[in-house]
Amino acid sequence: MSVLLEVKNLNVNLDGEKILENLSFQVKQGEILTILGPNGAGKSVLLRTLLGLLPYEGTINWRQKSRIGYLPQGLTQLKLKDFPLTVQDFFALKNPVPKTEEAVKYLSLVGLEKSILRKNAGSLSGGQFQRMLVAWVLVSRPEVIFFDEPTTGVDIGGGETIYSLLRNIWERGKLTIFLVTHDLSIVYEHSTNVLCLNRKGHHCFGAPKEMLNAKTLKNVFGKEIKLYEHSQH
Incomplete structure (x- = not known):
């Protein structure tokens, strides 16, 4: 698969506060990138920056023009x-x-x-x-879809249904999906790569089985996290 997006040394400051620092990663066409991290780690800020909605320093290089769909978190939280x-x-x-x-x-x-x-x-x-x-x-x-917490306000069973639905749509259309979520339990089943962010500027990037271990999760979330791996479909 060809590289769709390459990010190098990305820095984002909002109102004098450093949100993202020296962030580098790449996404290939047809991948599902899950972005994990605690509240305030900059996950939604990253999506908005990649969409060109926020100022930044560093390099964001979209290798090809793509039609992008965006489902922001605020829309899913509307009453x-x-x-x-x-x-x-x-x-x-x-x-x-x-x-x-x-x-x-x-x-x-x-x-x-x-x-x-x-x-x-x-x-x-x-x-x-x-x-x-x-x-x-x-x-x-x-051709590219940004989903920011797509299961907000949905119960656990409904959330799993939504994630399975997104996976099925991805498999049919070979879309590239950027997914922000707090739900660690679905990461193995629905991601090709994971980008972890935390409030201290720590980040990691790679395949779920490589990134999601006890040490990394503690660094990201600041506490012990239990991860239950779902079986693959």
Whole structure:
């Protein structure tokens, strides 16, 4: 696989505070990169920086132009009651507006029926809402997708379903996925590489089996972490 993204000596400072320091890694086309770390480690800041939304020092080199889809954490945390829109109205916020048959195609891909288009987004369950958001991102046919905590507000079973869904979509379309999560239990099953960040500037990068050991996790999270490895599909 060819290198899609190369990051060298990345530094990000916000309001005088150093968030990311001397960060270097690369992502190949078709990989799933999971970004791990405690709150405040700069995971969401990294995604926004890679998207060109924040100032930085260092090198961010996208080797090829790619259509990028982005599901920010804030969107997944919106209160459903604050959504006075039907699902079809929500899809119409995209630019360009997707055709109804395209929306139906991607809703079906995430396990939702056409009839959900007429429902108010605020009436959906947490799991349905997250699936709808995934379809909303996919309808633009991105080649690279940034997911920031895609299971926020979903129970454990629903979260595993969402991650399995993302894995299945990745296998079908050979997408490149950047995934921010706190859920260590799914890393082995759903990642090709892991980038670990912490508040002290410590970071590590590599395959899950190489990176996720007791010593590394303690350095990243500042405490002993138990990791339960799921079996591969």
